[in-house]
Amino acid sequence: MKFSLFYFSGDGSTTDNNKYRLLIEGAKFADRHDFAGIWIPERHFDAFGGLYPNPAVAGAAIAMVTKRIQIRSGSVVMPLQDPLRVAEEWSMVDNLSQGRVSLSFAPGWHPNDFVLYPEKYARKKEIMWRDIQVVQQLWQGNAIARTGGNGKYVNIHTFPKPIQSRLPIWITSLSDETFVEAGKIGANILTSPLYQSLDEILNKVSLYRRSLAQHGRDPQQGKVALMIHTFIGSDINVVKAKVKQPFKNYLKTHFDLVVKSAGDLRFSIDPETLTAQDLDDLLEFSFESYFNGKVLMGTPEYCRKMIDNLQHAGVDEIAALIDFGVDFDSVMESLQALQSIKHHYDSSSADYVAEGQRSRGAEEQRSRGAEEQRGRGAEGQRGRGAEEQRGRGAEENRELQITIDVSS
Numbered sequence: 001m002k003f004s005l006f007y008f009s010g011d012g013s014t015t016d017n018n019k020y021r022l023l024i025e026g027a028k029f030a031d032r033h034d035f036a037g038i039w040i041p042e043r044h045f046d047a048f049g050g051l052y053p054n055p056a057v058a059g060a061a062i063a064m065v066t067k068r069i070q071i072r073s074g075s076v077v078m079p080l081q082d083p084l085r086v087a088e089e090w091s092m093v094d095n096l097s098q099g100r101v102s103l104s105f106a107p108g109w110h111p112n113d114f115v116l117y118p119e120k121y122a123r124k125k126e127i128m129w130r131d132i133q134v135v136q137q138l139w140q141g142n143a144i145a146r147t148g149g150n151g152k153y154v155n156i157h158t159f160p161k162p163i164q165s166r167l168p169i170w171i172t173s174l175s176d177e178t179f180v181e182a183g184k185i186g187a188n189i190l191t192s193p194l195y196q197s198l199d200e201i202l203n204k205v206s207l208y209r210r211s212l213a214q215h216g217r218d219p220q221q222g223k224v225a226l227m228i229h230t231f232i233g234s235d236i237n238v239v240k241a242k243v244k245q246p247f248k249n250y251l252k253t254h255f256d257l258v259v260k261s262a263g264d265l266r267f268s269i270d271p272e273t274l275t276a277q278d279l280d281d282l283l284e285f286s287f288e289s290y291f292n293g294k295v296l297m298g299t300p301e302y303c304r305k306m307i308d309n310l311q312h313a314g315v316d317e318i319a320a321l322i323d324f325g326v327d328f329d330s331v332m333e334s335l336q337a338l339q340s341i342k343h344h345y346d347s348s349s350a351d352y353v354a355e356g357q358r359s360r361g362a363e364e365q366r367s368r369g370a371e372e373q374r375g376r377g378a379e380g381q382r383g384r385g386a387e388e389q390r391g392r393g394a395e396e397n398r399e400l401q402i403t404i405d406v407s408s
Contacts, residue, residue: 001307001345002317003338004037005030006074006227009250010323012043012050019051022323022331023058024065029332031066033339034346037102038062039074039190039227039319044113048253056089063097071097074190074227074319075106075172078128078135079120080113084146084158086131087138091162099163104170104190105132129181132169139167170225179204183211188223190319193294198313201226205314223316229295230320231330232337236298243297246325247290248283296320300341307341 005026010019027038040058043049052058055073062071071093076086086103094101107124108114114121134144139162143155170190171182182189189208193201209219229247233239274282296303296318307318320338322331 001311001315001349002036002223002225003342003345004035004039004070004072004225004317004319005335006039006319006321007052007323008039008041008043008074008227008321009049009254009325010051011047011253011325012052013047020058020061022328023051024061025328025332026322026335027062027066027069029335029339031069033342035069035342036317037070037072037319038066039072039104041074042077042080044080045115046112056086056093059090059093059101060096063093063100066097066100068100070100070102070168072102072170073104075104075170077108077113078105078131079108079124080116081131083131083134083138084144084156086135087158090167091139091158091160094162094164095160097163101162101164102168102170103135104172104188106172129185132185132187136167136169140165170223173204173208176204176207179208180211183208183217183222184215186212186215186217186222188225190225190227192227193310194290198309201310201315202313209314224314225317225319226310226315227319227321229290229297229324230318230322230338231295231297231326231334232300232303232341233334234299234337236302239298240291242330243291243324243326244287247295248287250324251283251286251290252279300337304341304344307345 007023007026010023012019023040030038040055040062041049041052042055043052055076059071059073062069073090078086090101090103105128107128108121111121114124120127137144138158141157141161143157145153146156148154169185169187171178171185171187172190173179173182174191174195179189179191189205191201191204196204205224208222208224212222213219231239231243233242291297293306296306298306310318322335326334
């Protein structure tokens with residue numbers, strides 16, 4: 001199991017002079033402790049997530065303070081971008097980071113975001129799949145044809161050339177269809193447990209790996225990362241008290257998410273008729289619903305059990321979402337606990353690899369022993385055959401000598 005950090009909901013409306021402290025310090029921490037990646041979203045026109053209108057800019061900042069960790073979009077909303085600019089901007093980040101860029105793509109969902117390109121909203125998924133291919137072509141040094149200011153076609157290359165010859169691709173996925181389509185193009189998966197159960201995740205991962213295999217790819221090469229809200233501490237009651245109000249504020253800010261959650265639980269909600277008490281009751285219910293099984297919040301022991309379950313469901317990486325309103329110092333303390341859990345899985349993985357190597361070594365030793373035994377057996381057989389041949393030849397000579405003697 002791999003671990004990464006995910007940023008999603010930083011409040012862009014504050015006047016704090018140090019808005020990006022958690023982003024930068026979290027990235028430094030993750031880099032020091034060999035986390036797999038840092039995920040940066042693309043969010044527009046709302047305070048919720050408003051810290052991150054451009055993941056490439058944030059990625060460039062992270063590139064300057066880290067050395068090893070992958071810098072990932074989580075995600076590039078492809079229909080809101082020109083693939084030429086995506087290739088240019090992220091190639092810069094790839095150069096600044098010495099080849100550590102990895103991009104997840106999404107079609108977008110909120111109509112207000114599409115004020116940038118309102119004509120693309122109805123075809124957003126189709127446009128995403130098309131323009132991912134364009135970005136890949138540009139990344140590999142190929143030209144695309146565009147119309148210039150004079151109305152004539154011109155072949156366009158993008159620069160600077162990236163460090164990586166091929167761009168690692170992820171698809172932000174929730175539906176069965178998207179999991180299957182990601183398998184078709186050999187992309188990795190970024191998903192979330194908020195709207196799906198472990199059984200549903202298992203089924204979708206199975207569809208994904210089957211799609212990889214059906215399109216000539218190794219089904220185990222594709223990776224599945226799960227974005228999950230994360231806070232870990234030694235006492236479950238302290239954890240719950242620490243995260244409850246920030247997480248309820250988070251849900252209130254992103255009220256569409258609350259309505260969707262309650263809808264999943266068969267509640268019929270009209271936001272226009274909600275009183276303040278109704279809203280608080282809804283937030284309380286939603287928090288309890290998420291806290292019990294949809295988030296990675298609790299003691300290390302509880303979180304390890306949950307990670308084990310996610311691993312059995314086919315998840316390869318925990319993308320720990322940490323910026324949902326808990327104070328900076330508490331988040332950094334929680335990261336220490338997450339690092340300890342990561343170390344547990346790193347050690348387990350190393351033991352598994354070592355055991356595999358020992359098993360392979362023992363098997364090779366048995367194979368060599370069997371081969372030597374077969375060799376000795378064959379040599380003995382040849383020796384016995386030669387001896388028998390000499391014996392038969394001598395016997396024949398003796399018979400011939402007897403015949404000669406009798407004849408004479």
